[in-house]
Amino acid sequence: MNLIHEKVYKYHDKNQNDCIAIYLCDTNISSNVCIIPLKDNDGSENAVQITNLKKYAFPNEFFEIHRAKIYDFLRIKGKEFIIRYEEYLNISEIVYSHLLLKTASTYSKLSSKRKSNLSDEDYSLTESYYKYLTWFDYKTKLQFEKNITRNPGILKGGLYYTEIGENIGSELHKLRPTVIFKKCVAPNPNDTSYIVIPITSKTSAGKYAFNPSITVNGKINYIRINDMRRVSLKRIVCPLYETGTRNTIKLSIEEMNLIKEKLKEYFID
Secondary structure (H helix, E strand, O other): OOOOOOEEEEEEOOOOOEEEEEEEEEOOOOOEEEEEEEEOOOOOOOOEEOOOOOOEEOHHHOEEEEHHHEEEEOEEOOEEOEOOHHHHHHHHHHHHHHHHHHHHHHHHHHHHHHHOOOOOOOOHHHHHHHHHHHHHHHHHHHHHHOOOOOOOOOOOOEEEEEEOOOOOOOOOOOEEEEEEEEEEOOOOHHHOEEEEEEEEOOHHHHHOOOOOEEEEOOEEEEEOHHHOEEEEHHHEEEEOEOOOOOOEOEOOHHHHHHHHHHHHHHHOO
16 A cells, blocks of 8 residues: 555554554655554643544654555545644654654663773764764755755766765765766756765775776776665765866766676676
8 A cells, every 4th residue: 555644544453453543654664654543632741633533643652563554544424534734744743852862862871881881992882873963963954954946967977976974884974976877857956866876995895896996086996886876966065076177077988888787797697
């Protein structure tokens, strides 16, 4: 079933009882979704009354559920019931507040654990948490404060610095030079995105046969095929220029064809 944010759905709880809930969003687990239960008001402080429905939403009790347990829309007089967007936003804010408190609690537990084992010195954890939390703040500003009025002349095959963000372990992160592999241009520039492939000067990347080498301003770099991803135009920061000029570095037709060959090797062979 294709779930829609503003609609109310019927689902089976763990005891196979018929219940109703608002679909809030998908989760990190592709088969799970986050839902907000709807029921009679029990006096809870953060219960949100839903207009035209004699039920209240309980965002404090949000939880994840397997999509398969959702089996139908809620219909009122034969029509699928839709909640107001303002109510959806109010519910979302309460959920976010709980998630932020949960994050603070998780960090507090980690901090206590670190202090109880002072012999295990790991300074990198402080740096990792700092980067994740500041990235969340920066990403929010990108989403809501950066408004793009027209699609810029981003070159396919061009090299551009891209804000990848904070990731986990060996995944590439932060501001990185990337190859623009494909353009996904939308009428509204804020919805435009690009398929990009990060590049790196680290020679360790060259030990993988699927990472072809290119020359960037006289230096050998490697295209990280396995880190290919789609990014919003808002993440594209600026071009890489040829030394001493304002000309954007652009890969040759031969280099782009080599990338295509390596992609086939990586994803098919």
